[in-house]
Amino acid sequence: MAVIEVKNLSKSFKVKLKEKGLKGSLKSIIKPKYKTIKAVRNVSFSVEKGEIIAFIGPNGAGKSTTIKMMTSILYPDKGSIKVMGLDPSRDRKALSYEIGTVFGQKEQLWTHLTPYDNFKFFGAIYDIPEKAIEKKIDELRELFELDSFINTPVRNLSLGQRIRCEIVASLIHEPKVLFLDEPTIGLDPVVKENIRTLIKRMNKEYKTTIFLTSHDVGDIEKLCKRVIIINNGTVVMDDTMENLKYHYLNKKIVEAKMKEMVNLEDEEGITILKDKGYNLKIEVDTTKKSVSDALKLLNPDNIIDINISNVPLEDIISDIYKNRD
Amino acid sequence: MKKYLFIFKSEIMTNLQYVFNIFVGFIGYFVMLFILFNLWEYLYSDPNELINGYSMTSMMWYVVITEILYSVVGGRTLCKKISNDVKSGNVAYNINKPYSYIGYSVSSHFGNMFIKFIMYVILGLGFGLIFIKKLPNLSLVGIIFVLVSSFLGLLISTLLILSIGLFSFYIEDSGPFYWVYSKLILVMGTLFPIEYFPTIVQKILVYTPVYVVNYGPAKLFVDFDIHKGIGIILAQIIYVIIAYLICNHIYRKGVRRINVNGG
The missing domain is CATH 3.40.50.300 (P-loop containing nucleotide triphosphate hydrolases)
Incomplete structure (x- = not known):
């Protein structure tokens, strides 16, 4: 249940409007103006x-x-x-x-x-x-x-x-x-x-x-x-x-420590967040490229250490706020 | 009813921590009485003379009592508190509790006045005894009537001041309204009994709060008679009902206008 x-x-709320300055204050006494704000x-x-x-x-x-x-x-x-x-x-x-x-x-x-x-x-x-x-x-x-x-x-x-x-x-x-x-x-x-x-x-x-x-x-x-x-x-x-x-933004964060440097620029579905030579942090858009494809690009033999995580919730939420504004 | 008693009790517990503040308030009270005593001594060339039916001593006792009631109510603070509650949206947080806001405010204010009332009565009567010496003749029935009538007077004051405070739902600041109200009550009925005004004004005043708020209890204290007592208490009961209905009406209409943004 x-x-x-x-x-x-x-x-909705009715909010009193006031023009700036003393003149505005006097005006709002004689002829108050209101604005309606649709809160919900x-x-x-x-x-x-x-x-x-x-x-x-x-x-x-x-x-x-x-x-x-x-x-x-x-x-x-x-x-x-x-x-x-x-x-x-x-x-x-x-x-x-x-x-x-x-x-x-x-x-x-x-x-x-x-x-x-x-x-x-x-x-x-x-x-x-x-x-x-x-x-x-x-x-x-x-x-x-x-x-x-x-x-x-x-x-x-x-x-x-x-x-x-x-x-x-x-x-x-x-x-x-x-x-x-x-x-x-x-x-x-x-x-x-x-x-x-x-x-x-x-x-x-x-x-x-x-x-x-x-x-x-x-x-x-x-x-x-x-x-x-x-x-x-x-x-x-x-x-x-x-x-x-997991599904709203379909994005994963891949952090990898590499043996050799890899160039992933211009790869569709991959955004480079950090590139410090052998240390790489990328964001994979799984609607465009699967995580396994992304790993293939990195070459598994070339990887010393790897961490795959979700996009922090904070980023997801602020993205939703921004996109729906 | 039990919950309102608990609100009353909790307010007393809070106020017990501020007993010293009440003592500070006495200074103003004593100064006022001192000035009034001198005024009456000056006006009464012969202490046995009667002016508008009051002897010098009864006039002095009259102001001892009305000043106690006027000071104990602490109207300015109450009006400001209610007005701020409305303006800041605080009143909203009392709405979703299982009590009536008016009931809450009245019991809380009575808790506020309780210790003050006891202390003012003890010190006021003590002050009166030192300077006036003789207490008015008052039987046990008289004392009960004075106490009941004081309670009702304080209740009416509280409800009227609450109504003025709640006016903040409609206007920016209800302070000026309270100022007019308090000065009217102070001059008519607190400093001077109704009998001191022209006959035509007296006829109007008996129908106003002036008659029931401070004048009633003080009049019974200085010049008790059972018929007058019953008349005053009946008038007070009618006024309690009227004041409550006004207060309730303002609150009910006002609460729909609440605007609590943010937070």
């Missing part, structure tokens, strides 16, 4: 139970607007959304019990209270009985390894510790769907990795469906099996991570 079902979703245009997709899905796109692509419509913060202009069978704009309260949200750039914890008091607070607003809250806090405390700072006021925590607490706070009421909007923003690589492991563990343990937006390719690559790319308000790609990586 689909946990999230979005059909033909659209949303005809977006449709669905998400199954237990999936971890990456919802990505460049800045201003419409990701956050879509998430905000799914979490009942914004009202759509057109189209329909069903999250756990509920309509976010009509069943706001009922939906709030089913979903959890973490906005990496917005704090939802009370900064002067300890994480423990915060968790108790979130338990209370979701009408969870006292005993059940305690049990849940104990369970999550262990899963997210919070023991060393659970009684330290949130304002004194490091960013990584705070994000962990933000995630726990959004899990207290056992949501079926968790919306994570850039959860690893501003974190160092070690803490990022730690958060990713915890998200994975949580997904496995509670079968929580996770809807993730991030600019960090590592988050997407390590957590998600499916990726939806949005640009200029429309879905430009909705595919599995495997397909995205």
Whole structure:
């Protein structure tokens, strides 16, 4: 059963225009002008139970607007959304019990209270009985390894510790769907990795469906099996991570250490990325030339060492962004 | 209801860390009382004389109480907070929680006022006792009425200021509206009781928030009578309903206009 079902979703914003200078400011008071920005245009997709899905796109692509419509913060202009069978704009309260949200750039914890008091607070607003809250806090405390700072006021925590607490706070009421909007923003690589492991563990343990937006390719690559790319308000790609990586651009990177120098210039389907005499790095477009043909050109007897890898996901994604602009 | 009590409790816990700030606020309160006490002493040539039905001591106690209520509400901070919440889009992040935003803001503001109220009452009454010496005659029923009426007065103030703050959904800055509101409340009903105004103005004032916000509780404190008490509390209950409906209407209409870009 689909946990999230979005059909033909659209949303526009009216933005006030102001000409430059004092004259422009005065003019905008007397005769204000507005511009309509189409933030989301005809977006449709669905998400199954237990999936971890990456919802990505460049800045201003419409990701956050879509998430905000799914979490009942914004009202759509057109189209329909069903999250756990509920309509976010009509069943706001009922939906709030089913979903959890973490906005990496917005704090939802009370900064002067300890994480423990915060968790108790979130338990209370979701009408969870006292005993059940305690049990849940104990369970999550262990899963997210919070023991060393659970009684330290949130304002004194490091960013990584705070994000962990933000995630726990959004899990207290056992949501079926968790919306994570850039959860690893501003974190160092070690803490990022730690958060990713915890998200994975949580997904496995509670079968929580996770809807993730991030600019960090590592988050997407390590957590998600499916990726939806949005640009200029429309879905430009909705595919599995495997397909995205292996078939979308059909390109392989071949790095080879040679006994003798080889000249591959003007070869169709081959782009030389680096050529340092005996060390060569090329990109093979497999729609034009197979990897085995490329290896034949290098001459296998001539190769000392070789490494064949996929194009980094980061490059693939930025290529998709650029091509669809 | 339990969740709102929890919001109230969490706000008290937060505020306990800032008790010192409340003490700083007392300085302004004491200066104001000191000026007003001198003013009334100057105006009343004979302490037993009655001006508009108030003796000198009852006039002094009147301002002790109204100034407590006026200071405890901290309207400017509340209005600014709500206005900023609306303008920055912060209000949006409260929408997807299972509570009403108005309920949340009111309970959170009551948590904010709770410690302040206790401290102002103790210090205000202490200050009054030192300078005025004699407390007005107040029975236990009277005290209960004053407390209930103070609670309702604070609730009405909170809801009205919230409504003004929520006006930021429609205009760039609701600050000037709050300025007008606060000055009206300060002059009418806080510094001077309704009886000090011309009869025609008095007739209008009894239907305005001036009557129920600060005047009501202070009037009951200095000159309690059960009929007046019931009248004031009934008027306050009607005002709570009206203020809530206004606030709710502004919020419901406004929330559809939310524009949260980026982030």
